[in-house]
Amino acid sequence: EQAVAVAGGIIGGILLFVLLGITAYLLWKKFCRLFSYEKLINPVKTTNADAIIQDQANSEIHLKSTRSRSVPFIIPPTLHGRDWIHLTNEEQVQEDRDPFMTPQSGPRSSFHSLAGAYVVGTINPDLYKVPEDKSETDFPDGSIGRLWFSIEYEQESERLLVSLIKVRKLQAPADSCSPFVKIYLLPDERSYLQSKTKRKTLNPQFDENFVFQVSSKMLLQRTLKFLVYHVDKQKKHHLLGQVIFPLKNEALTEDNKLVIWRDLEKENLEPPSEHGDIQFSLSYNDYLGRLTVVVLRARGLKLQEESPAAGVYVKVSLMNHNKFVKSKKTASLLGTANPVYNETFSFKTDQTELDTASLSLSVLQSNKGEKTLLLGRVVVGPFMYTRGRELEHWNEMISKPKELVKRWHALCHST
Template sequence: MAPIADSRQQFDEIPTVVGIFSAFGLVFSVSLFAWICCQRKSSKSNKTPPYKFVHVLKGVDIYPENLNSKKKFGADDKSEAKNKSAMPKNSLHLDLEKRDLNGNFPKTTTKTQGSPDLENSSPKHFAERKKDSVSPDSLKSITSLSSEDKQDKLGTLFFSLEYNFEKKAFVVNIKEARGLPAMDEQSMTSDPYIKMTILPEKKHKVKTRVLRKTLDPAFDETFTFYGIPYSQIQDLTLHFMILSFDRFSRDDVIGEVLIPLAGIELSEGRLLMDREIIKRNVRKSSGRGELLVSLCYQSTTNTLTVVVLKARHLPKSDVSGLSDPYVKVNLYHAKKRISKKKTHVKKCTPNAVFNELFVFDIPCEGLDDISIEFLVLDSDRGSRNEVIGRLTLGSSAEGTGGEHWKEICEYPRRQIAKWHMLCDG
């Protein structure tokens, strides 16, 4: 009986030993998992961001109508207290509770300061770029303009340029704009924002946020573009488009600023600049270009085959001198659009070759109530695509459009191609 009792005692100790080892294993696993998570988090924070640019907001509310003055984006309470103590009385500061009925900020008596960065800038840059820098005389001349001159003036844009040699990054800071015209006739104010494009390749397109109901917007937004060698800076051009947001229609274009970077030296640090906003340069041409299309009507299947072949002599709708055209095809029945197609975008060319075929089913017998519309547009990822030219083919169309339509009706099952002049969109 003694051996049996000893074996039972040994079996009773096994669950206790297994529980102890399980507890130690659980604690070790949790500790290892926490350590791995911390290592991954630290490694992610040290990596270079994979995107092309970094957008930074500094101390300005994103939506001034929804946030109070205490809620700042990208700044904590301690930094705000330091900035308030170090900020002089005549510097620019957005106090949302001091706006008037239209939402505009009251103008201070002295306008010799544009932003805090302008105060802390070294006098060396001002000596080198007198025509580009901010001077009290230039600001006084702006404030002393008559009402007639202010109507002709579109305002001034303030910005800074910098090149980070460690990260090989080009940095553009859009500081503010002053003296913008009122695009809303009812409230006599604007909702401005700025689109910026690096030309000529147009790979980098960015835009600021919209500031509501102000003619002197203070954006203070920084855009950092990685992967641009310093040797290529001289070949680039900055294009700023100043617009006013419109909720119910296309945004109003206030003006533009074009900055060729040739001859601008950024090796000595940040460069502060200002430029007068000019009217948008609408490049007119003798025509809107031509479009080659081929049509074939199949009476047996009651289908219309449309081939968009080529476009040539398209106008320069972009400031870079080149367009990114594509064609949108709309089919109408009794003046109601029943189908739509579009071609691929052809990059940077005034003479595009598409060679794309579309087949439309006709809902009625014959082509009497059918018309087809071709819209040639310039692709723009940052805003709405601009219409370069328009072409309409149908029984009621005039000129070559009506003649082409008459031929495909008289000769079904025959593919007929013609060049057509585009009209204004």
Template sequence: MGSSWLPEDAEGKTLALVLGCGAAVLLLLVVVVVVWTRRRRRKPFDISLEDINNDPISVKSAPTSRTPSPKLPKRLSCPDAFQFPKQSLLVRSMTVDRVPDFTLPPERVQPRANGEKGANTTPLQYQQSLIGSLQPDLYSHSSSFSEEEDNYLPMSTYGRLWYSIVYDAAVEQLNVTLIKVKDLPGRGSHRFPRDPYVKIFLLPDDRTCRTSKVRKRTLSPIFNENFVFQVSEDDIKNRVLRFSVYDVDKRKVRHSLGHVIVPLRDVDLGHVDTYWSDLEPMTQALSSLGEIQMSLCYNPQTEKIKIGVMKARNLKHADFDQDTRFYLRVQLFYGRKIHRTKRTGSRGASVEMDMNESLSFSVAGKQMDSCRLEAALMMTAQRNGGMLTHDVEYGRVVMGPFMYARGEELIHWQEMQAQPRVPITRWHALTSNVSHD
């Protein structure tokens, strides 16, 4: 009876069963604790919006350990309105049946002395009388053309220009006033407005000019600008004034709109009068020195420019005696450096001359934008029985790219480049810095 009733192998199996159950229970407890801990951690995120709104602690923006901000009493926007009893509250607005009657204070006018002229005039008349006391005749020019006559002038094709001229012999200054330009042709078929400006030349010195301001988006610009030229009294009658009107487009390209040629020998320079003249296109605006007809032809294969010299006409300032002769000198420039010089044969001086000669220059295609041609009509004078001979430049024409030429000369050069191996012929106005008396 002292030994166990269970066999040894049964006792071992029982012990193993008890240990396995204990381990399972322990593992189950661990799982329960882990699940409970995770749910505990996720519980603040599972709170509904309604619970948050009902919980006064959860809506605090600061920890409970922080001292809350002091609550200050509300300030009234109009405290004076509540300092009186209820029966005497201030009224801030009211409604009325009609606008109350009121009258403007009497107008105060500077009084005049008794017996003074215009003592009973209105304020506007009084101001006008003050302006009149400045004597505007001292500041404005007398005019031989009134503004009212502008409405009765005939229509102009290219536009009309107003100006005034006066010469001060004491200081040898020519004062030119550019007043306005009207009825310029618009851009395109829709007559869009232009940006015009005017350049004023005192020929034959066309390198020195005066330029007006640019007037934006208009076909009838008003300038009212004064320009001064220094010229001697002996030379003033031999000069010609030229107004050239230009337009600058959005690409900064200049377009010629017309010119006005004014020989000063036909103008009374002692009186300040206002004149008007119709603009003429480039083909009709002749230079005071005359014109020369030339042709240009460029052959890209041989890289040569062929210049044809045809005619010269309207030579006005030449001294036509039997000893004076003309020839054309053509120079090829690269920048400011003369590369090659050629000339035609000389001919006797006359108003119109036929030359019919050709000259050629070698120019590489890559150098076409950096070179220019200067054709100068030279006058050879013989004096002292033919012992002394000297050449005088009568007039010149500069043809080349945009860097060196403008107007017809620039167009002629561009047409030569656009149509290789085709002679392009044009008339060019002669210009010069030399005065011919």
């Protein structure tokens, strides 16, 4: 029995010793974890602590004093130990680092709060706003309305798809307005497509689709013409305005649906002159010393031969003291007495030369293998060369620098 008691005492002692050893090991391991955790969350050097606290105080004072709606850009506590450069605009940027150095990765602790963060700059939300569409609110003085439409071209079926969207701010001749729109594909002025009539509204919403059949070769020679009419109580049609839109400068594809708006223009109701008329704009930029000519359109031209192969173009020549300086010409449009160009040309002209310079615009017809024919010509310039409307146009251009001045002029056959 004594032997059994001794053996039991020895076994109990061994078990107690093992238990104490395990307990001591667990306590030591826990102590090591706590020590390493304290090192992880305190990477900021004590020597920078005063500077950080001072920067934080200055940032808070700066944020309170500003009235802007800026969003503070905050450096997390984990980056407080990095080096930062103070700039004049009170923002801070990190010094250059090795571009091939990969950032240290690791598990993000929930203890990374913004409690010790400080502000190094601000983000202005106004810089990231989407520009506001003011096409329905900003109308020029004397506006008679604005029209929205979209165009798309299907290459395989050779179809031009035109969507008439809406018209806004119509100026009706009566108290009520019932508008509709006719759409032409020039130079064909005999056939057109027509929208539905919208009753008693100055801001009609159409949302109608129209299809014109036109080959891809002839597409860039064509021009869309929109005529906006009002129907009165006696069923009479009154033209309110028009939009002329050449297709030659547009990239028309199936994947590129263009949504466009244009201000309505009043149609020139005067009958064409004997040799036709030409419309163009003039502008002079005194700062750049640049004379700009925008050839818009011509009408009522007396073609020498009614041939679809006959091309009509405009040649713009700059003269000084009646001596030729430089000339440029538009594209040639086939088989039309009412071509639409919308082409812009610029000439380098010093301001001191405006009293001796002039512009000559000649409308010419060319046939393949035949001599070029002059259909008409007009000269605009100072008092030395011109009188009447041509002189008024030139003087108005000079009196309104950097502004396009548009006018119609009668063509003549003088050389």
